[in-house]
Amino acid sequence: MTDDKKDKKYRLAILRMLISSKEISSQKELLQHLAKENVEVTQATLSRDLKQLKVAKAASMNGGYVYVLPNETMYKRVVDPATANEMLHESGILTITFSGSVGVIKTRPGYASAIAYDIDNANRPQILGTIAGDNTIFIVVREGTDTNLLAKQLGLLIGWKKGRRGRKPKVNPDAEQE
Numbered sequence: 062m063t064d065d066k067k068d069k070k071y072r073l074a075i076l077r078m079l080i081s082s083k084e085i086s087s088q089k090e091l092l093q094h095l096a097k098e099n100v101e102v103t104q105a106t107l108s109r110d111l112k113q114l115k116v117a118k119a120a121s122m123n124g125g126y127v128y129v130l131p132n133e134t135m136y137k138r139v140v141d142p143a144t145a146n147e148m149l150h151e152s153g154i155l156t157i158t159f160s161g162s163v164g165v166i167k168t169r170p171g172y173a174s175a176i177a178y179d180i181d182n183a184n185r186p187q188i189l190g191t192i193a194g195d196n197t198i199f200i201v202v203r204e205g206t207d208t209n210l211l212a213k214q215l216g217l218l219i220g221w222k223k224g225r226r227g228r229k230p231k232v233n234p235d236a237e238q239e
Contacts, residue, residue: 072100076110077130081171084127159208166198173198183218187211
């Protein structure tokens with residue numbers, strides 16, 4: 062992959078994180094946030110990126126209009142979000158809980174959809190499918206699956222890492238301790 066393609070992929074990931082975690086109402090404001098993330102881009106390139114991501118403007122709680130990604134009709138904002146670069150390098154998973162063949166994965170706000178996408182595209186035969194909201198993933202696993210082993214495999218898949226806000230998620234936090 063060329064550096065240009067890597068840079069664009071990284072820039073689009075940063076844009077998704079910024080739009081998901083902050084209320085941004087103009088391209089000028091978005092350019093300022095990108096500069097804080099050490100991403101230098103022209104206004105014309107930013108416009109093309111926003112079009113490619115299918116970014117729209119939607120009414121915010123304060124009466125203004127902010128950028129939103131597609132399918133984000135209900136979105137939450139974090140009071141003290143990490144930088145977009147930190148978010149890209151940390152796990153967004155907080156807990157994984159299984160009950161029979163059903164699991165619930167709790168994530169940081171805005172992470173669920175991307176994590177569910179990665180889980181679905183891993184093509185694990187024991188996972189029948191996922192449904193993601195803003196901070197919760199509903200996961201259905203094949204009957205008879207060892208969910209403790211699956212939780213470990215999911216950890217490898219999504220790369221649980223420790224960081225400023227990152228910590229290894231709790232697996233079955235409500236289960237009885239043996």
